[in-house]
Amino acid sequence: MSPSTDTTAAPVVSVIGTGYLGATHAAATAELGLDVVGVDADPAKIDALARGEVPFYEPGLPELLRRHTETGRLRFTTSVAEAVAAADVHFVCVGTPQQRGSNAADLSYVEAATLAVARSLTHDGLIVGKSTVPVGTAARLRTLARAAAPDGVEVDLVWNPEFLREGKAVEDTLRPDRIVVGSEPGTDVEPLLRVYARPVEDGTPLIRCDLPTAELVKVSANAFLATKISFINAIAEVCDAAGADVAVLADALGHDARIGRQFLDAGLGFGGGCLPKDIRALAHRAGELGAGRAATLLQQVDEINMAQRQRVIDTVLQVCGGSVLNRRVGVLGAAFKPRTDDVRDSPALNVAAALHLRGAQVVVFDPQAGATAQRQFPTLGYGASVAEAVAGADVVLVLTEWDEFAHADPARLRALVASPQVVDARHCLDERAWRAAGWSVHGLAPAREAPAEPRAQDALVPA
Structure with missing residues (x-):
């Protein structure tokens, strides 16, 4: 060559x-x-x-x-x-x-x-x-x-x-x-x-x-997508307070060609190796350049996103009567999104580790990210299948929207758990089918300004 x-x-x-x-x-x-x-x-x-x-x-x-x-x-x-x-x-x-x-x-x-x-x-x-x-x-x-x-x-x-x-x-x-x-x-x-x-x-x-425009295109694209995710999560809180359905609302918004449906799924929020670091770096650089409004906007996007993790934890605590001590929690998902084994800044693992620190017996399953997750967080339990993760669980969490989870048979899983409680943090389950199979399906708890528990992002430290 x-x-x-x-x-x-x-x-x-x-x-x-x-x-x-x-x-x-x-x-x-x-x-x-x-x-x-x-x-x-x-x-x-x-x-x-x-x-x-x-x-x-x-x-x-x-x-x-x-x-x-x-x-x-x-x-x-x-x-x-x-x-x-x-x-x-x-x-x-x-x-x-x-x-x-x-x-x-x-x-x-x-x-x-x-x-x-x-x-x-x-x-x-x-x-x-x-x-x-x-x-x-x-x-x-x-x-x-x-x-x-x-x-x-x-x-x-x-x-x-x-x-x-x-x-x-x-x-x-x-x-x-x-x-x-x-x-x-x-x-x-x-x-x-x-x-x-x-x-x-x-x-x-x-x-x-020119060079500056080319540098800004990627981070601006990521910042816009992150903003879209945090926007729908902020609107989801309004929907919860008003008794509205955020999934139907997102579908209606998505029919507007100016908006589009992608990245309007309310839930646990974004993670991974790009969006979090890119919006933080852009906010930092915007501050250096004196573009204060952009820096403030991106900081709020980041804060809304991180707060979603605490909302999931609060939901699990409510489902379990205020404490997860010695409760078995089946976690479906470790990667920050499906079709990857990337667990960098994974909201799923963040929540799993935070619950573990509160005394829960956490068992995680992911179709691809189990090995990478176990290397980073060996103190969590890991299953080799959905069935192993949910066996004997007091509550099941869906934290990554793999097709395998969305299409799982709720009747078969109902026979494996100790209590048929599922927190669908990605809004990917057929709620009617799961309820018909005997499950209680939970959304996210209302956001709170000053959580009594440590924030999820502060609780997560790799072992």
Whole structure:
């Protein structure tokens, strides 16, 4: 594999960082017909990826990895220099986690990766940032990369944010909703456009813009989705007080093309590795820039979302007569959403751990996230099936909306529990069918301003 010398041919691509974003981007880019080399500092991860194995659950990704490592179109290495020497376009796909003790993003990984590429260049190259960063980062990295490149080698940097949804990441890469390319005037982005030639030919919108706009697109999209979720949860509280049905209300709202039905499911709220950290980082950056109203809005979105976890705990306490001490609680769901095994900032595990700290005997089942959850929270109990999780339970909690839970047979489960009480925190059950099978189905308790119990987010500390 060597860099392309034909300015009209598809370039050779390097992908720096082979975590969730990088591994998916590398495999999907190979599927688009390009030669790709992925880079990671972890030799064990590189060896696993070369065998088509990934340390997380993402439908379709292992098959893509195996197909293109076998053809030779995709390979992996631990050497940045080796990868950079072989490629023309260099995607930076490393993480930008939340800083310890701050809501700001930790940019140390993306800065180190950008500088490593720039210093390793043997010929002109284009660095493409895909990581989610605070606005203003790209311009600074562009300056650093140009200063770090060897004499006689030209390098430029553009920003091309990712919009992957866990559980649908392969599809989102192969057939994206849009492609955003942010650059400074005079930057030659043609090599990157050749990378995306197939999806653009298939009709994917291509949006050209400046660097700050490209940086803001991803975090703004996540902030809007988070706001939509917190909005419907705030309205759900009004519905509860007025005796209205928030699910029917959401359906009615969703028929308005300006609003849409997605992300209007009231319940436990959002989690995961993106939305929480992204809205906090955007609020922090907005505050730095003096955009106080945006910062205040996002803080309220975050607070409403976190309060939903306490509402679930309050509901369980009410169902159990005020205390869960020595009560058996069956928890269905550990991942922050279905079709993934990601338990980062998972509302489901947050609630499960908080109930455990209150003396409950908690047994968790998730179709994919059981192993990852057990590694992070080994003090919780885990079942190998829905039946094992609910056996002998005084109350059952549905905390992740897997189809397996939504379509479970309530009559069969009724025979397994000690008490037929279910808290549907995701509004995914057929309530009439469950009630007909003898269950008491509970929504969320009314929100309270100053909970007597510790907040769920404060109670959750991995063992």
